[in-house]
Amino acid sequence: MSELLLNGGEFLIKDTDFNLNFIPEDLNEDQEMIRQSVRTFVEQEVLARGNDINEQVSLLQEAASLGLLGSHIPEHYGGNPLDTFSNTLISEELGRGEASFNTTLAAHTGIGMLPIFYFGSEALKLKYLPGMCNGSIKAAYCLTEPGSGSDALAAKTQAVLTDDKNAYLITGQKIWITNAGFADVFIVFAQVDGTKFTGFVVDSHLPGISLGAEEHKLGIKGSSTRQVYFDKVIVPVSNILGEIGKGHLIAFNVLNIGRYKLGTICMGGTKRLLEMAIRYANERQQFDHPISSYGAIQFKLAESAIRIFALESTVYRVADLMEDRKIVSTQSGKDAATAMLTSAEEYAVECAIIKISGSEIIDYVVDELIQIHGGYGYSEEYAPARIYRDTRINRIYEGTNEINRMLIINMILRRTLKGQLDLVGPAWEVQKELTSLPSMNLSDEDYALEIRSIKDFRKMVLMVAGAAVKYQMDGKHDLKTQQEILINVADMIIDLYLAESIVLRIQKLKGKYPEKLTDLHESAMKVFFWDAQARLVKNGQDALTSFASGDELRIMLLGIKRFSRYEPVNVKAHRRRIAEALIVKKSYCF
Template sequence: MQDTLSKTDVLKGGEFLISDTPGPESTFIPEEMNEEQLMIRDTVRDFLNTEILPHIDRIEAQEEGLAPQLLEKMAELGLLGSHMPEEYGGMQLDTNTNTMICDVFGPAAAFTVSYAAHTGIGMLPILYFGDESQKATYLPRLINGELKAAYCLTEPSSGSDALAAKTRADLSEDGNHYVINGQKMWISNAGFADIFIVFAQIDGDKFTGFIVERDSEGLTLGAEEKKLGIKGSSTRQVFFENVKVPKENVLGEIGKGHLIAFNALNIGRFKLCALCVGGAKKSAETAVQYANERIQFKQPIANFGAIKHKLGEQAIQIFAAESAMYRVSHLLQEKNKALMAEGMTFAEAKRQAAEEYAIECALLKVLGSEVLDYVVDETVQVHGGMGYSEEGTAARAYRDARINRIYEGTNEINRMLSIDMLFRRALKGNLDIVGPAWEVQKELASMPSFDQPEGAYAAEKKAIKEFKKAVLMTAGAAAKMQMDGELNLKEEQEIIMNVSDMLLDTLTAESMLMRVEKLAGMDSKEQPQEIYDAMLKVFMTDATARIHKKGTDALVSFAEGDLLRTMLMGLKRFTKYTPTNVKKARRMIADRMIEANGYCF
């Protein structure tokens, strides 16, 4: 493993796997927000509580004109351009502040889709790849709410395989326009969008992006989709029948549309995690409040151990995801600052920072969406029969959450992408995975050390270092067998997903440790340190078991004989952690929530 980085160093994307745990000073935690960030947080929270939550039923019914009006009100507060350059009317806030805005806005139900589609995949392609004329024409009006944006990528026959799109764009005879023909589906904001970011094949095989205006002749919409959840968001098919688009509206380079799609999705995945974490906090609050109110057997159900287990675990998973989210947010922010210091434009720096941490963004998308799914499911369970009723919010949150594991790339795709990108960076020499993996292989032949770790959080630091060895051993062995021609990982997706889960638990555990250690050095915090320590210990206990299980599943899928026995022994060595009284810890955490009558971490 590499030595712990100094305070001024910034990890490269994926480098967390081969570096010792950085010191807590190298991360950002929400408990250290400054006065300006807290003021912005309160502004967003006030908007959520006055303009969104009281009107959820109207939003759910897709009351005509309501979503655009709400976006315009957000624009008045600067919230549609908080991540945009000042030169186009944006606020140009730092990444941590923008992460916090999404976090606070997470409980906005289906309206989060309208907001995220407009500010993310609707605006970022123009920021990242638009020429100066396109930026000057569209970004100011997208930032001030005059225009609303949508993103047209998916087609009936191309979802995850986006480059298989059949929509065509052919140059007109006079050479002044491209004529687009085709069909897009599942397009968020389609019902009220003024501009569409559209992907089409020029000459049948040059995947290219376009900016298409709503009033273009030949552009029509299908009916609103009837969906399982996020019913308050507009989702329609978009049809293009000989739609003439000025050649000046080609976005980026011809044939390079995949760069637009992938780069927009990198930061979109990260922001989706933030929205999910914010939504999970609200759902957990709903669960606690109901548990305090509901009387059974002459006492609140919050008194029962089975309910405390659910509440405590909700808090642990939310806290863990939030820790990883703000850690990666800070990495994005520091990389962005460094690139701008080197002379890059704001837009280019933001794009390259997101690309640098594409592995982490993919992992966080999985983490945030699956934590939210766990939380909303247990909130329904805490409510019992009332959770199944549409009278409360539990059922709607349960339905709304399900889409997050599907869009912005399915969680299966994101798991496989994370490992694919890791291997690609290793092959290009951007990350030295081979050296550390070889050191782990040599360690398997040596006697294990029986020295006990000493110092604050020494057991956790040692365990996380061993987690990394488990990932390197498993991934390295699979990669070697592929290079030897004994394994084709493209056909062994289960192995890739096993390794991705191990990698995700490692990133999350390390991020959580850094946050808890930083909290230990702070005089002022919301809860006693023993609460944060308890959350860390429970997560570490469960992560240890998960990594051992996923590692075992992967290894027995491709190894056998002495090699398998050796690696299973190594895996057992690398997945040890001091047993924790998880029942006591979860109850302690739940009791804090019950006393606060909400999520209080």
């Protein structure tokens, strides 16, 4: 398995065998039972109470009784470990609930628990993790400060060693702290000796800790968000997480799996929102017909479903990569925490793609939900208005989408420089290909056009990214100051990855589950490829014209044309086909 497993970012230069790719249709009966159990909890409890700030603790306790708080933690520490696919299902189904409770639970199980699981001493793990799994200990993560958001390492909170060297005195202020109002323990980041960014586990009841009032937020009003103040709080040296000065490893690594889960939660939310949109469109009559019968509304429903399909195909593809990597790591002798940490770290690029895609797709879907509801969608008396406000945070936390886009490029370049990813050779081959005659032949395999287009899209990305990097190496620009170019290239990479995930899923459906493959799948694929190609072309052109000129620019613009050969499709007909299925089924149709 390890020989066949793609490394992080290798989708840019290597094909994936669709037979080895996991798709949602591969989920087994036990995993589907987990889905149903979580959905029942969401429908019976979370939707009724999840937006009430006074219900968060009791809902966490109920989630603990179902095993939802410790599904990623070994039994030795009080958990009930499940595979990555089952944990993905849990996140997806929770996404169908209330965003406030999702925020509460995710902050506890992710950024609250994982720093201890990944980096805590054995004593810290045994002290805190069992209570975190059973709900008796609630966690919060104190990273952001008034003057340091995306630039987390610029934190001003200080940790000063006491004279007896047995403890640190922590002084500072943290802001936007989820779960602060009821947390029993804080994960706190502070500067040791003024500059050594370090993580600590801090009990919330200690003298010197005080809380601000609940923040008045745009959305997720049912979650607790407060400032936390530390005034010479005495924290034992045994409560240090990892190594002094290595807090950045904690802060950044816990965000990888957090980004993956956030995108997955958003995916679950989009399915519920789509159901709400279909139901209203079917019920709302205008001009003696349900508005779902009109093309303008059908476009919105179908486009929502197509984007969800792309996201879903990608989410389970990455779940498979992380699960396989975790198994390989465990078989090589690594403990559970290290295996989980390194699997998410390996696929940090892919996790960022899912975070960006999930948060932006749910924003698209909820925006169309408002539009379909018309004036009623704008009224606070109806659910869409609140959901619209709730979803907006997804593009901000776990790293803003702009930061994540630049991280995608940064992580790919870093892997290249470390020799973990060979982009130089393939990028050079693309440059040489620009001066040769293109082959117009298609293979006779299924979905040959899409398969060729993936190869073309890949070449387009390598051409644009390679040119931008070469300009940097030649001293013609500094990419650190060219964020627009980085974002252009990141968006190209995102479209490439989602498009490839779709065709891999459909190839496997045809080969393994032909009875489940319908013309709806192929319609979704064709529309997505046509639209993705247009976005790739636009982003590639925008990036190239930002730094290249003259004959060099003209050659590369011709290259973009050369690598955009996906044939025109009747997108209206394909979308209408999908919309009709949605209207009849009254839910997501894939």
